[in-house]
Amino acid sequence: MKKNYLCSLLILTSIFLIGFPFVTTSRAQQPLELKWGGDAEGGAPYLLPNPKNPREIVGFEVDLMTSLAGQMGRKSVFTQNQWDGLIPGLQRGNYDLVVNGLEITSDRKQQVDFSIPYYATGEQLSVRTGENSINSLADLKGKIVGTLKFSLAQRILERTGGMEIRSYENQNNAYDDLVLGRLDAVLMDWPIAVYYSKPNPKLKFAGPVIEQMEYGIAVNKNNPELLKQVNEGLLHLIKTGELRRIYEKWDIWNDETGRLFTKLASGEVHGQVYEDFTQNITKQLTWSERLRRYAGYLPVLLIQGAPMTLLISLLGMAFAVALGLILALIYLYAPQPLSWLSRAYVEIFRGTPLLIQLYLIFYGLPNIGIKLSPIVAAVVGLGLNYAAYEAENYRAGIQAIPRGQMEAALSLGMTRAQMLRYVIVPQAMRLVIPPVTNDFIALFKDSSIVSVITMVELTKVYGQLASTYYDYIGVGLLTAGIYFLMGMPFVRLARWVEIRLATERRVEGV
């Protein structure tokens, strides 16, 4: 006992020693990334290459995201993406959020969820300095008006009608054409106008801002957990005045945003999505409503979660069974250093938490250039861990085969390898079926742990549903029930095999 204890202490110490330099330089200790997409070509004040150092991207949205990510305990990582491809990129999973002057509109809300607004503004008309006849939308009849492609301004102009609309990729080109007289007016989001029109002495603002609009952070529809975190983070930044400081630094603080923030801070007004979201939590449900809602969860759990859980478990177990056999054979038959290494493997993987192993594989290995996808990391992590247990099963099974079997095989002229392959291992396999089946059921339930490495499986889906609807008990029982029913066939199988082998042995007992 004492020797074993000392041994594991030594192993643990060596893990720390090996792991220490690795961890301090690694990402594993740093916060999780919060990846967001935007288009730095969009320009000031949103996102632009720093004029002093073009390799750096700056903008009020960069400052916003740095603060927000910090508030969420994560690290802001900007991902460049073409502006009109930002939402498809989000849906493809290239990044977690889109933050790039995205107006909250009802048609976009069908594709993505929006956070509470982080900025409110309107559209600003600009004209040449000498122009005095244009002061409102109504004055644009028969004129040539420039704007940005796919923007709210473009839709306002289309709705108003009666003018020629020119859509630009780039605000510079639009304002240049206005100066040159190719356009009579330009309608753009007020912050853009502040940066590209106001400083130009040949241009001026015409009239007050038109229509109110709000920018929101877009989040994938299936990610209510993240949405909730973003909203909480934004609200905190609003209440502490952090956002206002950022906007003042960028000279885009305005009355609209001021009013918006007052409402948000006092809890008066929430973004539409936020309202939908909180309604789910606070609404009292009748029993039949509740049951209908649970019936609605079932397909989500069964389609999104269960197959992945089953797949990871089966692949992980196949890996564990194969590696376990190799480890056991090395331990029993290979020469000294190898045999010792196999033993060390078993002790280390049995003696350290699976959770830590998964973290090391998923977040640690990339530091030495091995970047595994979540599913591969999950299968490898479960497989490596359970291989240690399977190795022990096999070792016990092989050692339980009578010595006479080995002697009979050798006396027939077989090599050791042939003896193992045709005589010993097949018999050991039959002995280890019951313990291996039991381990599979344990692995099946342990697979819930891989949700920590971004795997979306049964437990992850449970977490998402439970936090969205704030219903940990109902969804929890439902999920546990699914695990139970899915594990049932394997429990049955284990018992059936055990009974079968027991009766066989009774016949064999000569």
Place this chain on the structure above:
Amino acid sequence: MNSLISVSNLQKSFGGSAALSGISFDVQVSELTVIIGPSGCGKSTLLRCLNGLELFDGGMVRIGDITLDRKANLSHGDFNNLLRNLREEVGMVFQSFNLFPHLTVLENVVLAPMVVRKVDRRSAEEKAREILNKVGLGERLQHYPSQLSGGQQQRAAIARALAMSPKVMLYDEPTSALDPGLVGEVLAIMRKLDDEGMTQVVVTHEMNFARDVADRVIVLAEGEIIESGSPQEIFTAPRDERTRNFLQRYL
């Protein structure tokens, strides 16, 4: 000399205590040699040295043209190859049968020819059927060992060894684990093989069998050969005191 087996000055000890101390004897082709002696005298150890299941400390064993010699310094790999060549020539039958329980009788018999000699399944099965018919198990091909009686199991084990076409068959108390009623059927097989000219070395306590069938009887005591000769000599006129004491218990 026409001897098929030659053992000279064979020595073996376990942790300092000698199990075999200087055994020498020869076996001619087609002879049936019976080894008798009290429990613990080294009969099993001697037999196991003959097919390399036990490694001896000194002396030499030759079977056919394969020689195991402690003084020949062979590499690990060469030695293992030599052992395997030897074992292919020597069939071994154990007291506890040691059939492979996960295989049918037929599979037990074809396994080694297919795996070791690389015979194809069809000819291996053909030969296996022939041998199993000879030992009276033609009707039990698809049975598992657990479904056979002790006598049938031991006959299957003999068939398994015969399938490798060995030059020599070794038996270590082949009938000791059997009900008295089943002993005869196993001895009958050995008798039949003797008639066919198989060279056999048998450790047994079946003195009637030894007297009737053996060409020569070797008496072992405390790791030494104390006497050897024709069954007539040993059973009717034993010279050594220890032989007389031993035989009294069986006759």
